[in-house]
Structure formats: structure tokens, C-alpha cells
Amino acid sequence: MFERLIAYLDSVRARDPAPRSRWEILLYPGVWALGLHRVAHWLFNGKLYFLARLVNHFSRIITAIDIHPGAQIGRNLFIDHGFTVIGETAEIGNNVTIYQCVTLGGTNPTNGKAGKRHPTLRDNVIIGSGAQVIGPIVVGERARVGANAVVTDDVPDGATMIGLKARSTLVPAETWLREFIPYGTPCDEPCEPSATGDRVQQLEGEVAVLRAEIEALKALAAQPLLKNGTDS
Known part of the structure; x- marks a missing residue:
């Protein structure tokens, strides 16, 4: 467990040049939100829904990040800063990066169908600050969603989405193969x-x-x- 924590902190440090040590990363609200979500999700799977919500509300108070206990999250999720909302049926893969003020929102529930309402983010996805990813869509592996984009359709692997409503841009292969691009937007490439x-x-x-x-x-x-x- 200790080795997994060290690996997680190192993965955050690889994507954020600001911290000077692992101890500093332990103070990040995104790290606390993810840790408390693990507890809430365990309670949720045990059908202890009230306790799961209690942990969720406590986490939201101290981190300004709202992750529904039912959301499924893979390894090494990095939420940079706060004010992020992740819905109940959201699924997040490994090594995903989410910046501040992002919503992984659901479709209108008035049709009476619960089911899958929130997005699925594949591995190595980057969601820029202020982006809104809405509905039971799939954001493909290594895809990037630029700041303030609104995404309501499936995103192909490696695509970069910008604008309202978001549209895909053509990204060169060398950009697609990069391990990490801050905020999901290649600043040295035409958008x-x-x-x-x-x-x-x-x-x-x-x-x-x-x-x-x-x-x-x-x-x-x-x-x-x-x-x-x-x-x-």
C-alpha cells in the first residue's frame, strides 16, 4: 500500500512542476478528495449509502471537489485544484488529469431511466479547466479536452477537443504520442x-x-x- 502511495505521488509530481516534495503533494485537495472517495466508494459498494454520502459531503467541504461515491476511478487520477464535479455513473481510467472547475455531468434524468448517465474517460485523458463533459459518452485514450470546451459526443482516441460545442482538431502524431500536455491543449501547435x-x-x-x-x-x-x- 505504501509503495502504491509513493507511485501515485510520483505520478502527480510528473504532471505538476510546482511541488518541491511528496509531502507537499499530500496537502493537495485532489489527493484528499481521491483518498476519501476510495472510502466512500467502498461503502457505496457495500450498500451503506448514507455513510458513503456522509464521507462524500465531508470531502466536498474540505476539498471543494464533489465525487459521487458511485463513480469508478482508476489509478493515478490527478485533480489539480478544486471545484470539480464527477457524477455517479462516471468511469475514469488510469493516469487521467482533470484541472479545476470541470464537470463530468449526466443527462436529463426526467425520462425515468437511471442507467449510465455520465462520461467514461479512458486512460491518459486530460480535461482542461472549466470543461464540461456531459452525458454517457466515451472520451478516447490520450484525448485532450481544452479549457472551457463543452463535449457532448464521443471523442476519438488522441483527439483534441476545443470550443462550444467542442470540435475535434487535427493533432500531429508526435503530439499525440506525448506522455502529458498541461491543460490538454498543445500551446505550440495550431488549434x-x-x-x-x-x-x-x-x-x-x-x-x-x-x-x-x-x-x-x-x-x-x-x-x-x-x-x-x-x-x-
Whole structure:
């Protein structure tokens, strides 16, 4: 158990350059929220629902992170900062990173069907701050959800989702293979689809042609002045 804790703290340190030691990581609200969730989830599976909720409410008070006791969470989840909500039927894989103010929310329960209502995050997913991932969708392995994106459809493996409503961007293979990208958004790569870049290049080419034409017209306009000056 001690070795698993050390491995978990080291996984957090690999994704966050701020802490100077493992002891500092032990003070993180996300670490406390995950530890208390393990207790609440154990009680929930034992059908001790009131006690599970009691632990859940205590955790929310001290961490500002609300994880329903029924949520299934894999190894090495890192919740950076707080104000995150994870719903009852959410499933989270291994080595997932969630930044502040994220919601893994459910669909409208008024149809009377409980079932699967919340997202499934596969391994190595990164959810940027303020993102809303809603409904029983699947976010594929190594996918990234950018800050403040709203995702309501399945996300392919390795895709980066941005915007309202989130759309997938084309991510180069070398970016997809990176172990970790902070906030889920590759800051040194274009975040718009390639068609936009092609359009920009086209417009820049047209501007260059227009500039050349203007210079040619200026040269033609200056020729009579030069000739008149020579004759005089």
C-alpha cells in the first residue's frame, strides 16, 4: 500500500512542476478528495449509502471537489485544484488529469431511466479547466479536452477537443504520442483545423500579389516625371 502511495505521488509530481516534495503533494485537495472517495466508494459498494454520502459531503467541504461515491476511478487520477464535479455513473481510467472547475455531468434524468448517465474517460485523458463533459459518452485514450470546451459526443482516441460545442482538431502524431500536455491543449501547435491555415496562406499570397501590382503602378506613374525632368 505504501509503495502504491509513493507511485501515485510520483505520478502527480510528473504532471505538476510546482511541488518541491511528496509531502507537499499530500496537502493537495485532489489527493484528499481521491483518498476519501476510495472510502466512500467502498461503502457505496457495500450498500451503506448514507455513510458513503456522509464521507462524500465531508470531502466536498474540505476539498471543494464533489465525487459521487458511485463513480469508478482508476489509478493515478490527478485533480489539480478544486471545484470539480464527477457524477455517479462516471468511469475514469488510469493516469487521467482533470484541472479545476470541470464537470463530468449526466443527462436529463426526467425520462425515468437511471442507467449510465455520465462520461467514461479512458486512460491518459486530460480535461482542461472549466470543461464540461456531459452525458454517457466515451472520451478516447490520450484525448485532450481544452479549457472551457463543452463535449457532448464521443471523442476519438488522441483527439483534441476545443470550443462550444467542442470540435475535434487535427493533432500531429508526435503530439499525440506525448506522455502529458498541461491543460490538454498543445500551446505550440495550431488549434484550428488545417483548412483555416490553408485559407490564411491563400490570403497572404493574394496580399503579396496586390503589393507587387501596387509597386508596379507606382513605377509606371513615376516614369513621365523622370522624363520631363530630363528634358528640362
